Amino acid sequence: xxxxxxxxxxxxxxxxxxxxxxxxxxxxxxxxxxxxxxxxxxxxxxxxxxxxxxxxxxxxxxxxxxxxxxxxxxxxxxxxxxxxxxxxxxxxxxxxxxxxxxxxxxxxxxxxxxxxxxxxxxxxxxxxxxxxxxxxxxxxxxxxxxxxxxxxxxxxxxxxxxxxxxxxxxxxxxxxxxxxxxxxxxxxxxxxxxxxxxxxxxxxxxxxxxxxxxxxxxxxxxxxxxxxxxxxxxxxxxxxxxxxxxxxxxxxxxxxxxxxxxxxxxxxxxxxxxxxxxxxxxxxxxxxxxxxxxxxxxxxxxxxxxxxxxxxxxxxxxxxxxxxxxxxxxxxxxxxxxxxxxxxxxxxxxxxxx
Amino acid sequence: xxxxxxxxxxxxxxxxxxxxxxxxxxxxxxxxxxxxxxxxxxxxxxxxxxxxxxxxxxxxxxxxxxxxxxxxxxxxxxxxxxxxxxxxxxxxxxxxxxxxxxxxxxxxxxxxxxxxxxxxxxxxxxxxxxxxxxxxxxxxxxxxxxxxxxxxxxxxxxxxxxxxxxxxxxxxxxxxxxxxxxxxxxxxxxxxxxxxxxxxxxxxxxxxxxxxxxxxxxxxxxxxxxxxxxxxxxxxxxxxxxxxxxxxxxxxxxxxxxxxxxxxxxxxxxxxxxxxxxxxxxxxxxxxxxxxxxxxxxxxxxxxxxxxxxxxxxxxxxxxxxxxxxxxxxxxxxxxxxxxxxxxxxxxxxxxxxxxxxxxxxxxxxxxxxxxxxxxxxxxxxxxxxxxxxxxxxxxx
Numbered sequence: 001x002x003x004x005x006x007x008x009x010x011x012x013x014x015x016x017x018x019x020x021x022x023x024x025x026x027x028x029x030x031x032x033x034x035x036x037x038x039x040x041x042x043x044x045x046x047x048x049x050x051x052x053x054x055x056x057x058x059x060x061x062x063x064x065x066x067x068x069x070x071x072x073x074x075x076x077x078x079x080x081x082x083x084x085x086x087x088x089x090x091x092x093x094x095x096x097x098x099x100x101x102x103x104x105x106x107x108x109x110x111x112x113x114x115x116x117x118x119x120x121x122x123x124x125x126x127x128x129x130x131x132x133x134x135x136x137x138x139x140x141x142x143x144x145x146x147x148x149x150x151x152x153x154x155x156x157x158x159x160x161x162x163x164x165x166x167x168x169x170x171x172x173x174x175x176x177x178x179x180x181x182x183x184x185x186x187x188x189x190x191x192x193x194x195x196x197x198x199x200x201x202x203x204x205x206x207x208x209x210x211x212x213x214x215x216x217x218x219x220x221x222x223x224x225x226x227x228x229x230x231x232x233x234x235x236x237x238x239x240x241x242x243x244x245x246x247x248x249x250x251x252x253x254x255x256x257x258x259x260x261x262x263x264x265x266x267x268x269x270x271x272x273x274x275x276x277x278x279x280x281x282x283x284x285x286x287x288x289x290x291x292x293x294x295x296x297x298x299x300x301x302x303x304x305x306x307x308x309x310x311x312x313x314x315x316x317x318x319x320x321x322x323x324x325x326x327x328x329x330x331x332x333x334x335x336x337x338x339x340x341x342x343x344x345x346x347x348x349x350x351x352x353x354x
Numbered sequence: 355x356x357x358x359x360x361x362x363x364x365x366x367x368x369x370x371x372x373x374x375x376x377x378x379x380x381x382x383x384x385x386x387x388x389x390x391x392x393x394x395x396x397x398x399x400x401x402x403x404x405x406x407x408x409x410x411x412x413x414x415x416x417x418x419x420x421x422x423x424x425x426x427x428x429x430x431x432x433x434x435x436x437x438x439x440x441x442x443x444x445x446x447x448x449x450x451x452x453x454x455x456x457x458x459x460x461x462x463x464x465x466x467x468x469x470x471x472x473x474x475x476x477x478x479x480x481x482x483x484x485x486x487x488x489x490x491x492x493x494x495x496x497x498x499x500x501x502x503x504x505x506x507x508x509x510x511x512x513x514x515x516x517x518x519x520x521x522x523x524x525x526x527x528x529x530x531x532x533x534x535x536x537x538x539x540x541x542x543x544x545x546x547x548x549x550x551x552x553x554x555x556x557x558x559x560x561x562x563x564x565x566x567x568x569x570x571x572x573x574x575x576x577x578x579x580x581x582x583x584x585x586x587x588x589x590x591x592x593x594x595x596x597x598x599x600x601x602x603x604x605x606x607x608x609x610x611x612x613x614x615x616x617x618x619x620x621x622x623x624x625x626x627x628x629x630x631x632x633x634x635x636x637x638x639x640x641x642x643x644x645x646x647x648x649x650x651x652x653x654x655x656x657x658x659x660x661x662x663x664x665x666x667x668x669x670x671x672x673x674x675x676x677x678x679x680x681x682x683x684x685x686x687x688x689x690x691x692x693x694x695x696x697x698x699x700x701x702x703x704x705x706x707x708x709x710x711x712x713x714x715x716x717x718x719x720x721x722x723x724x725x726x727x728x729x730x731x732x733x734x735x736x737x738x739x740x741x742x743x744x745x746x747x748x749x750x751x
């Protein structure tokens with residue numbers, strides 16, 4: 001039997017409907033105005049070069065005594081964790097009574113090309129942590145790392161365990177060869193030295209191109225066709241545009257940091273072997289003995305669950321727990337269900353661990 | 355073929371336009387005076403074609419093309435809609451032309467024929483003009499070789515030399531050999547860099563061609579998958595009754611074929627080689643640009659990089675010193691005379707006064723033992739601070 005039954009009248013009606021929506025959408029698009037970058041109130045607490053440590057305004061009268069420092073990836077911008085009122089990991093944590101800080105890495109330019117992982121981990125992160133510790137007169141604080149920021153958090157915690165009370169990781173790669181990892185496969189044979197020596201900083205556009213390449217036909221075509229029916233709805237359209245903005249708002253990667261991250265982590269998988277050296281210091285995951293809460297996404301195409309779950313195996317924590325979220329790498333920040341599940345789980349765990 | 359929903363000449367071409375927005379770089383970005391000034395002796399046709407094949411993501415000028423989010427959304431919407439519309443029109447035309455075939459088993463052979471035509475077209479066995487730039491994998495390569503041939507033909511020296519090379523040498527090998535000749539004279543260094551750039555450019559063209567060939571083969575695989583899915587769907591009762599349904603089915607096939615391709619060893623190898631060749635070419639062009647800017651007494655990338663490297667080292671040193679100062683201040687309680695204060699505290703913790711009394715007592719004991727006049731005895735008028743009577747006795751005071 002012929003598998004299509006598309007009547008000309010129905011097809012014409014379908015087309016007509018799309019065009020009507022498209023026309024109405026033009027009006028919506030022209031009236032939407034600027035797209036916000038994060039919704040929770042925050043103020044800069046510490047600044048160094050292009051890096052800003054923000055403090056979110058607590059949303060309860062007496063927040064939890066030990067603050068949480070969120071360390072986001074260098075890839076894309078951290079406001080994915082605070083996209084909109086009902087889609088914000090940060091808002092969820094604040095509502096649960098946590099006192100939250102976040103590191104915004106800014107937009108590196110050519111003058112930052114020679115920044116290394118050492119500058120990020122022994123430098124910016126350490127000084128941000130020291131700043132918070134001094135502000136609260138605390139010896140240690142809670143760290144929450146997201147994606148590559150999670151990997152940075154693990155490195156930091158290994159190097160400065162005395163400064164970390166509890167470690168929370170969200171969609172964080174640990175075993176870079178774990179699971180079916182397309183990004184890892186692509187990076188395997190690349191001559192990263194030649195790339196960095198040639199281009200210096202690796203552009204955000206290149207990273208976007210790489211991410212789009214993972215599913216090019218859906219992400220560069222079908223997505224926009226799927227969007228047409230929501231064009232007439234300003235709220236939904238703004239939500240779409242916030243996401244669209246975030247996806248393509250991609251800072252460049254400092255060349256030397258990119259070189260070391262791709263070679264040591266993606267290509268040679270040195271983190272789990274205990275062979276990563278940052279600023280001359282060896283990153284030994286066995287130094288991580290404090291409680292760990294590892295949140296991963298079961299359908300994560302960028303950080304497959306086994307890549308993340310390796311944290312339990314390679315750290316020395318005797319208090320390790322996992323929280324599998326049924327969704328993808330981005331959905332964990334943007335889906336309504338995630339907001340019902342993830343922030344409360346993290347906050348409850350942190351509060352239970354002092 | 356012209357009326358097939360899977361034809362490359364109608365809706366798929368619009369679809370391709372959308373894809374090209376993301377995957378290809380407009381070579382006119384490079385047809386500017388800048389490049390002509392930097393490389394006056396390099397055949398511009400070759401350079402623009404080679405640079406044009408670079409992904410915009412590797413192209414430092416591509417950023418100027420980037421539109422605002424809303425503008426980009428509108429463009430993408432229009433492209434998607436355009437492709438979708440044309441696909442819809444083609445599908446309807448096809449169904450009309452198929453007539454009763456859709457009610458019989460004859461449609462499967464029609465689909466088979468379409469797939470076969472497409473397969474042939476991808477292999478270059480068609481004179482479809484659209485197939486040349488988009489599907490013919492050797493297209494860009496032929497163009498660059500042609501540019502080189504023009505260059506060589508205009509140079510009597512090269513013509514003479516190439517006559518002395520092995521007759522069975524192919525055009526690429528011949529060009530590589532000629533570009534490998536050592537330079538002579540005052541400009542030999544720059545000439546060699548330029549030759550190297552052209553040689554890398556050829557390597558890139560070749561690997562890019564291979565890369566494109568893999569992508570094109572992927573489209574054939576997608577079509578085969580579509581054929582399979584149609585036959586599978588045809589066995590059931592459920593039919594696709596919307597254009598969007600047909601569109602999504604095709605996208606699914608493309609994505610499946612793409613996923614298989616990009617995880618294959620062959621793709622990883624070709625992709626890595628293509629990126630390497632692209633980088634080598636771009637790096638050498640950058641060298642030429644730097645030399646040109648230096649000659650103009652203008653700061654260049656090389657010099658700025660050296661400065662940035664030094665600045666980063668200095669930043670680290672300053673922060674290390676800053677950390678050390680903070681540490682010292684913290685240890686000393688924050689005051690300027692903290693070091694002294696810390697020493698005093700250390701002394702106090704050593705119970706220095708008692709130590710002094712003990713030493714004096716020991717001195718008296720020694721002097722007495724040796725029979726000398728215990729000069730120090732007169733100092734013993736005071737008791738050891740906090741010492742008990744027993745302790746004082748034990749020490750022989």
